[in-house]
Amino acid sequence: DAGITQSPRHKVTETGTPVTLRCHQTENHRYMYWYRQDPGHGLRLIHYSYGVKDTDKGEVSDGYSVSRSKTEDFLLTLESATSSQTSVYFCAISELKQQVDTQYFGPGTRLTVL
Amino acid sequence: GNSVTQMEGPVTLSEEAFLTINCTYTATGYPSLFWYVQYPGEGLQLLLKATKADDKGSNKGFEATYRKETTSFHLEKGSVQVSDSAVYFCALSRSGGATNKLIFGTGTLLAVQP
Numbered sequence: 001d002a003g004i005t006q007s008p009r010h011k012v013t014e015t016g017t018p019v020t021l022r023c024h025q026t027e028n029h030r031y032m033y034w035y036r037q038d039p040g041h042g043l044r045l046i047h048y049s050y051g052v053k054d055t056d057k058g059e060v061s062d063g064y065s066v067s068r069s070k071t072e073d074f075l076l077t078l079e080s081a082t083s084s085q086t087s088v089y090f091c092a093i094s095e096l097k098q099q100v101d102t103q104y105f106g107p108g109t110r111l112t113v114l
Numbered sequence: 115g116n117s118v119t120q121m122e123g124p125v126t127l128s129e130e131a132f133l134t135i136n137c138t139y140t141a142t143g144y145p146s147l148f149w150y151v152q153y154p155g156e157g158l159q160l161l162l163k164a165t166k167a168d169d170k171g172s173n174k175g176f177e178a179t180y181r182k183e184t185t186s187f188h189l190e191k192g193s194v195q196v197s198d199s200a201v202y203f204c205a206l207s208r209s210g211g212a213t214n215k216l217i218f219g220t221g222t223l224l225a226v227q228p
Binding site: 042045099102103105 | 118219
């Protein structure tokens with residue numbers, strides 16, 4: 001258990017509204033990630049962070065922004081939600097174990113945009 | 115580019131049957147390889163990993179061997195149980211930017227019947 005929680009766990013919102021998802025970790029990991037999971041695509045990286053205020057884009061970053069003002073929290077914001085952003089969102093941290101950079105995942109947030 | 119290809123599911127087996135889920139990859143250099151499992155309604159859990167050619171990862175009766183000559187990392191289990199029913203994801207880790215990034219396959223649903 002990597003001590004990762006996500007909130008909310010479920011959310012239904014309307015097109016055009018802003019949405020913020022929160023990832024919280026308790027073990028002071030430097031690297032944090034946001035993925036989305038969609039049928040037929042597996043998981044795809046949205047954004048990641050390598051420290052407080054240090055973030056970078058992943059492969060599907062359009063329409064999303066992130067912030068990391070403290071080590072334990074990594075926020076994902078949809079500025080104006082669209083139906084194509086209906087998905088399950090997973091946060092992850094990475095930890096060096098047995099000399100391998102290994103990622104561990106939170107429980108997920110199911111977002112529905114109507 | 116880097117990619118992971120998994121066999122299409124669903125895979126339906128009877129309890130105690132032998133399981134193979136095929137995974138092949140395309141990557142430059144020497145990526146680390148992973149299998150993750152997702153039980154219904156949950157996040158992804160690391161199942162096993164391997165970091166170099168001919169390494170065998172194993173956990174909970176599952177095994178996978180890193181085969182560089184065939185660029186494969188097939189998941190096997192000798193005798194599946196109903197509790198193994200889940201979605202299985204193969205992934206590779208590639209370095210780039212500030213951290214290693216995971217590239218996932220599309221997932222394979224395994225259904226084990228009593």
